[in-house]
Amino acid sequence: MSTYAYRKPDKSDEVAAEDLYSEPAGKTYYCPDPDCLAWLTPVMRNGIRNPYFRALPSHPHREGCPFAKNAASPKERYDERKFDFHCILSNFMSADKGSSSHTNHTAIHPSARTDLEPKEQGVPRTIRQTYDLLKQLPSSSYYGGTRVADMLFDSRSS
Structure with a gap:
């Protein structure tokens, strides 16, 4: 779970989850960990929680990735x-x-x-x-x- 990710697989063009309200749904982002190849999707719960990125089940975080935690950020x-x-x-x-x-x-x-x-x-x-x-x-x-x-x-x- 991360509050930011990258738009490109080469880990460039950083984007914060809170800035994605106007972005089209279904877009894929990339884990901030340089060693992790996870594909992320933004999760926004209409004000119940702060927006964050979650890994897609098809492309999960690597074992030990610090952004894979399920606890509160x-x-x-x-x-x-x-x-x-x-x-x-x-x-x-x-x-x-x-x-x-x-x-x-x-x-x-x-x-x-x-x-x-x-x-x-x-x-x-x-x-x-x-x-x-x-x-x-x-x-x-x-x-x-x-x-x-x-x-x-x-x-x-x-």
Whole structure:
């Protein structure tokens, strides 16, 4: 499940599902994962859920494709109004500075490996949650007031 896809098999011409209301039905799109050959179709449930792309049964996602998840998209799990990338990244970095290489990170942050889903809609609490959220969005879009590409390629997050 993805909120964006590509119009061409060579993974060019990115398109967001929310921008396809005027497109003719039955058109095929392509999975954003560079290693996945899935053909996608937009799914729009008249405002019940945000529009997204689903793989056609005849051309499914490859095994392990991150866009094959059937769960709610990360964008639906978090509250964009509470999302502040610079604050989140600062919190990650300050937690890392206070720990040594011999420290058990699970003991300091019990949720780091065990509780990957927030209990209620909030902000991502781990680097993995933040990455999963951002990779589901078109790189040219904005989330929390910051461009997605700028967050994914931020030199502090490497």
